[in-house]
Amino acid sequence: MRLRAGGICHSDLNAIDGTDPIRVPAVLGHEGAGVVEETGPGVVLPAPGTHVVLSWLPACGRCDACLRDLPHLCAAAWDAMAAGGLLDGTSRLSRAGETIYHYSLLSAFADHAVVPAACCVPIPDDVPWEVAAMVGCAVTTGTGAVWRTAGVRPGERVAVLGCGGVGMSAVLGAVAVAADPVIAVDVSDDKLEAALALGATHAVRWAGDAETTAEAILAASGGGVDYAIEATGRPEAARCAFLSTRARGAAVLVGIPRADAELQLPALSIPRMERRVLGSVYGSARPERDFPAVLALYRRGRLPLDRLITARLPLEAVAEGVDLLRGGAALKVVLET
Ligand SMILES: [Zn+2]
Ligand SMILES: [Zn+2]
Numbered sequence: 001m002r003l004r005a006g007g008i009c010h011s012d013l014n015a016i017d018g019t020d021p022i023r024v025p026a027v028l029g030h031e032g033a034g035v036v037e038e039t040g041p042g043v044v045l046p047a048p049g050t051h052v053v054l055s056w057l058p059a060c061g062r063c064d065a066c067l068r069d070l071p072h073l074c075a076a077a078w079d080a081m082a083a084g085g086l087l088d089g090t091s092r093l094s095r096a097g098e099t100i101y102h103y104s105l106l107s108a109f110a111d112h113a114v115v116p117a118a119c120c121v122p123i124p125d126d127v128p129w130e131v132a133a134m135v136g137c138a139v140t141t142g143t144g145a146v147w148r149t150a151g152v153r154p155g156e157r158v159a160v161l162g163c164g165g166v167g168m169s170a171v172l173g174a175v176a177v178a179a180d181p182v183i184a185v186d187v188s189d190d191k192l193e194a195a196l197a198l199g200a201t202h203a204v205r206w207a208g209d210a211e212t213t214a215e216a217i218l219a220a221s222g223g224g225v226d227y228a229i230e231a232t233g234r235p236e237a238a239r240c241a242f243l244s245t246r247a248r249g250a251a252v253l254v255g256i257p258r259a260d261a262e263l264q265l266p267a268l269s270i271p272r273m274e275r276r277v278l279g280s281v282y283g284s285a286r287p288e289r290d291f292p293a294v295l296a297l298y299r300r301g302r303l304p305l306d307r308l309i310t311a312r313l314p315l316e317a318v319a320e321g322v323d324l325l326r327g328g329a330a331l332k333v334v335l336e337t
Pocket of ligand 1: 009010011012030137138
């Protein structure tokens, strides 16, 4: 396929700095959108010419998780991803005879890519490429955590810890379903300003530790939130999310911690307050259903995804884009290919 836009997402940084060890050398990038140019033998859909958003989590339809109607937990895709190949375990990439591995089945930091047909989700022809690309990971991960994993209802209280691309998508998702209040939490005043501009009702600056920050969230929410969406992957922030909940509330853990990270929680409050911890991967989403639905909301002006984009760069400037994201000031950096 011919890629037309890609997005840099935090997992790409985790792969670069080793938080998430991957097979190397690899072409990174797991947010992309473009046009199908050619299909392999036996592939009927998508037809050449179809505009698609790439999903990095194709479901096999046969494994235990798929049969339990949890396609976002499909084991087959994770195994293939870890091997650095496509779904058959082999790579389509090489340089001077040396194998180059795929990242997340996609390797979207490219102008062309060979991807599994099951990763291609058709979209309307008139959606801006860079908006479409973001729906392939950050937007779906953030909005899905609110809509699918948590199932937030109007008037429920939501806090979002970490206002990067995923967290800010969670803010937009919470605002879209009339959660109230929507409390943004971050270390950066600029990001908190941006969250307020996108509809968050309160901003809480990270106070340096879980307890103090949780107190500020409890105060802002009038006694605790129903859902605290954690999008940083830091155990201290996850603990803060938990401490910010009221009775029956849940910390929704989206951010990816280091593999050896552990989480300490006040155990008594779990039975006594029915507090919960929910894990959320890929927004518990079903890409074939949810990508077009999210893009339809964008097209009607009800989910202003384009406002998440703080930098547009050519593909050649991908390293600069990674630095921008790592610097902490950018929300979403998109690549035009
Ligand atoms: Zn991502
Ligand atoms: Zn499966």
